[in-house]
Amino acid sequence: MARVSEVQRELFKVICKYGETNAKLKGTFYKYKNNKEYPVVGDYVLMQYNENGNSLIEEICERKSIFSRTDFSGHGAGYVKTVKEQVIVANFDYIFILSSLNHDFNLNRITRYISVALQSGGKPIVILTKADECHNPDTYVTQVKSISKQIDVFAISAKTGYGMKQLDIYMEAGKTIVFIGSSGVGKSTLVNAIAGKEIMMVNDIRENDSKGRHTTTHRQLIELTSGVIIIDTPGIRELGMWDAENGINHTFSDIIELFDKCKYRNCSHSKETGCAVNQAIENNILSIERWKTYCQLSNENQWGKNKSIYTKKGKLENKIKRGK
Numbered sequence: 301m302a303r304v305s306e307v308q309r310e311l312f313k314v315i316c317k318y319g320e321t322n323a324k325l326k327g328t329f330y331k332y333k334n335n336k337e338y339p340v341v342g343d344y345v346l347m348q349y350n351e352n353g354n355s356l357i358e359e360i361c362e363r364k365s366i367f368s369r370t371d372f373s374g375h376g377a378g379y380v381k382t383v384k385e386q387v388i389v390a391n392f393d394y395i396f397i398l399s400s401l402n403h404d405f406n407l408n409r410i411t412r413y414i415s416v417a418l419q420s421g422g423k424p425i426v427i428l429t430k431a432d433e434c435h436n437p438d439t440y441v442t443q444v445k446s447i448s449k450q451i452d453v454f455a456i457s458a459k460t461g462y463g464m465k466q467l468d469i470y471m472e473a474g475k476t477i478v479f480i481g482s483s484g485v486g487k488s489t490l491v492n493a494i495a496g497k498e499i500m501m502v503n504d505i506r507e508n509d510s511k512g513r514h515t516t517t518h519r520q521l522i523e524l525t526s527g528v529i530i531i532d533t534p535g536i537r538e539l540g541m542w543d544a545e546n547g548i549n550h551t552f553s554d555i556i557e558l559f560d561k562c563k564y565r566n567c568s569h570s571k572e573t574g575c576a577v578n579q580a581i582e583n584n585i586l587s588i589e590r591w592k593t594y595c596q597l598s599n600e601n602q603w604g605k606n607k608s609i610y611t612k613k614g615k616l617e618n619k620i621k622r623g624k
């Protein structure tokens with residue numbers, strides 16, 4: 301068995317018992333183009349090893365965890381007709397969600413990441429980076445903890461070493477950690493700090509808007525000398541929700557519990573009397589911002605679901621196109 305460490309279009313790098321080697325896909329992958337999934341970084345695969353050139357990937361083994369997002373195929377979300385699931389990485393134990401403590405901090409975005417991560421099959425851990433650029437990191441930790449009880453949250457600085465010790469509990473040989481977050485949040489810097497050497501390239505962020513430069517251009521799986529396996533990913537620009545209903549319900553379990561307490565079973569949680577959501581907001585048990593974030597994420601998730609059902613009926617789609 302081999303493990304995919306890098307994907308560049310249709311060329312793969314895999315780690316097997318002979319070391320890292322190049323591989324291509326067996327013809328059957330192309331035969332069923334629309335139904336057969338391609339391997340992603342982190343996948344375990346069955347492979348015919350070839351010491352003289354490209355080895356041949358024959359089969360993808362069952363994935364124990366996946367991180368996926370909606371694939372808008374290069375269109376703006378509002379314009380697409382077809383939405384597909386795009387698996388980004390597979391088979392990780394921990395998912396490090398990185399977000400920086402400079403003026404780019406955004407609770408809404410972190411909530412979105414948590415919802416997707418909570419249904420990935422891996423354990424989500426939120427890491428607030430660049431604590432050295434912030435006066436009160438702990439207040440941000442508290443804010444993020446309020447999103448969900450099911451996640452660990454830490455503030456760290458890879459520059460000063462602040463808080464880094466807290467991450468030791470996840471550094472077990474044989475475990476796979478995937479790093480996700482926007483460009484410039486410090487994924488590669490943290491990977492280097494954990495590795496104890498420069499294995500990833502780091503570039504300065506643009507000073508004026510704190511935005512990263514997308515230095516990391518592709519996903520990469522690296523085994524550290526400690527035996528910990530790390531997957532660094534390029535900065536994600538927009539994380540669309542893909543069938544994340546379970547993850548959203550986990551993240552907002554407090555709200556889901558309220559639904560059961562509404563007077564009417566089909567309560568729309570707007571103006572009904574006896575609506576438990578409204579009562580919780582009035583009594584300051586639930587913040588209006590949290591309620592709005594929930595509505596936004598679950599609407600978006602529903603929208604993606606409808607579009608994907610629609611495109612599964614390929615014929616219907618063609619008709620509509622021709623009719624235009």
Ligand SMILES: Nc1nc2c(ncn2[C@@H]2O[C@H](COP(=O)(O)OP(=O)(O)OP(=O)(O)O)[C@@H](O)[C@H]2O)c(=O)[nH]1
Pocket residue numbers: 429430431432433456457458459460482483484485486487488489490501502503504505512513514515516517533534535
């Ligand atoms: N002050 C401070 N700066 C940091 C810290 N960690 C990273 N940086 C800086 O943030 C910038 C971006 O870091 P990267 O590690 O390249 O970020 P990235 O998330 O890998 O970015 P992409 O590869 O574009 O996705 C660099 O200038 C780093 O020096 C930190 O703990 N404190």
Ligand SMILES: [Zn+2]
Pocket residue numbers: 559562563567568569570572574575576577578
């Ligand atoms: Zn209600």
